[in-house]
Amino acid sequence: MPERHVLIIDDEPELTNLLAYRLRKDAFFVRTASDGAQGLAAIDDGFDGIVLLDLRLPDADGLDLVEPIMARNADNRIIIMTAHGSIDAAIEATRRGAYDFVHKSEDLSRRIAVAVKNAFEHREMTSRVSSLEEEVSEKYHFGNIVARSPEMRKLFETLRHVIDSKVTVLLQGESGTGKELVARAIHYEGPRKRGPFVAVNCAGIPETLLESELFGHERGAFTGAIAAKKGRFELADGGTLFLDEIGEMPVHLQAKLLRVLQERKVERIGSAQLRPVDVRIISATHRNLMDMVKDGRFREDLYYRLAVFPVFLPPLRERVGDIALLASYFVEKACQEEKKSPRTLSPPAMRMLERHHYPGNVRELENIISHAVVVSTGSTVSISDLPLSLVDAVRGGGTQRADAPRELDADGNIEQSFEVMFQSLEEIPELERVETALIARALQLADGDVVQAAKALGMSRATIYRRIERLGGKEALVDPDGAHASDGG
C-alpha cells in the first residue's frame, strides 16, 4: 500500500492533536497547519493525500481554500470539518470540489478516521480506474474496425504482417463478425488502396452467371452475350478481389478459379486469350472450409491456395470486451444517421447488452442499437428502448452466456420486485419512506461514504447532503439505533 498522508488545517491545537494522534495510530502520516497560509505552503511543498480542512481559520475562510488546494494538486481529497451545523457552507464546499464533510461533534476522531479511510480508498480506486481506462481505451484503429479486446488486438497484429504484401488471405468466422470490414481494411490500409476493391458474392449470383461475372466473356460467347465484357478479375486489376461466401462456389468453377490463381491469368468465356491480371485475393466464408474439404464439397488444392494466410474472426460473445465499445460507437453513429441529439446508453442497458449471446454477432448488435436509438427519447437509451426479443433472450436465459453476471438491473427487475412486494394499494408505502430507506441502504453499503452513495443513487452530492441533513444526519441513517451525537465544536 502506498504511504497515506493527511494534512490537518485547523487552528485549535487540542483538536488537531487529538485527530493527529488517532490518525497516526491508524498508520497515516500526519502533518498539521494552524492557518490557511501554512496549509497552502504545505501543499506547495508537495503534499499529496487527504486534507482535513476547518471552515473557520484565523486568516481565511476555509471555503476559499478549496479551489486553490485542488488547483495545486487535483489528486488531493478535501474533507471539510464544520461546526454548528453549517450545512450550507459544507454543501458549497463540495460544490467547489471538496470530497466530503464531517460535523465536529463528540465522536469526531472516529468519524474522521472512517472518512479519511474512505477518501483514500476512493482516491486509490480512481487512480487505478483511470490507468485501467487509459490501457483499455486505447482502441486499435485498423480501417473502420472498432475493437479493443485482446482477441482483436492479436488479430490486428497478425494482419499488419500481410497488409504490405500480396499474400492471399482467407477470412473465416460466423456471420456478422466483420469479415467484409476486415477485407476492406486490408485493401484500404495497404499499398493497393488506390487500386479498385472489387467484391463478388459467390452466394448472391446465380450459378449460370457467376462464371462470366468472374472471368468475363467475348461477344457471342453464349446466347445473350451481345457485347464483350470484362470479368471481375480484370476489373480488380491493380487492386483487390474479394471473393465473399467462397464456400458457395460450385465445384466446376472451383477448378477454373484454381487455374487463375496458379497462373495469374484469366481467360474470358469464348476466348482462348490469356490476359494477365495483378490482383490480391481475399476470400471469406462463414463455413468451415476444412470440413467441406473432408466432405468433398470443396477442392483441397484450392483451399490451400486461398488459405495461404488464414484469419479467424472470433464471434462477438467470445470478445465481450468489445461489446461496450461497439455499442457506444453504434449509438453515436445511429444518432448521426437518424439526426438525433447525442445520447448515451444507461448502465443497466449496457449491462444487458453485455449479457447477450449475439448469434448474429456485430451486425446483430448494430441492428439492436439502431432500433433502440430510433425509439429512444431524451439523452439516454435505456432498457425500455431495447428490443423485447433481446430483453427476453437475456432474461429468459435461452441464449444467455453461461458466465453472465447475475445482477439485478435497476431499471428492469425493480418493477417485477414491486409487483411481488405490493399486491394492493394499502401496501404501497409513502414515496418519502422509500427514498429514505434507499438512501440509508446506499449509505450502509457505502460504509458511510456519501460520495459513493450519491453516485450509486444517481444524485448530485449537493442533493444528497441536503437530504441527509433533513433526515437527521448521516449517522442517524446508517446506524439508526446508535447514539446520535450532537454538534459540538
Ligand SMILES: Nc1ncnc2c1ncn2[C@@H]1O[C@H](COP(=O)(O)OP(=O)(O)OP(=O)(O)O)[C@@H](O)[C@H]1O
Ligand atoms: N469491429 C467492428 N467495428 C465496427 N463495425 C463492425 C465491426 N465488426 C462488424 N462491424 C459491422 O457489422 C456489420 C457486419 O459486418 P460484415 O458485413 O463485415 O460481417 P461479415 O462477417 O461479412 O458477415 P456475413 O458473413 O454475414 O457476410 C457491418 O455493418 C460492419 O460494419
Ligand SMILES: [Mg+2]
Ligand atoms: Mg459478409
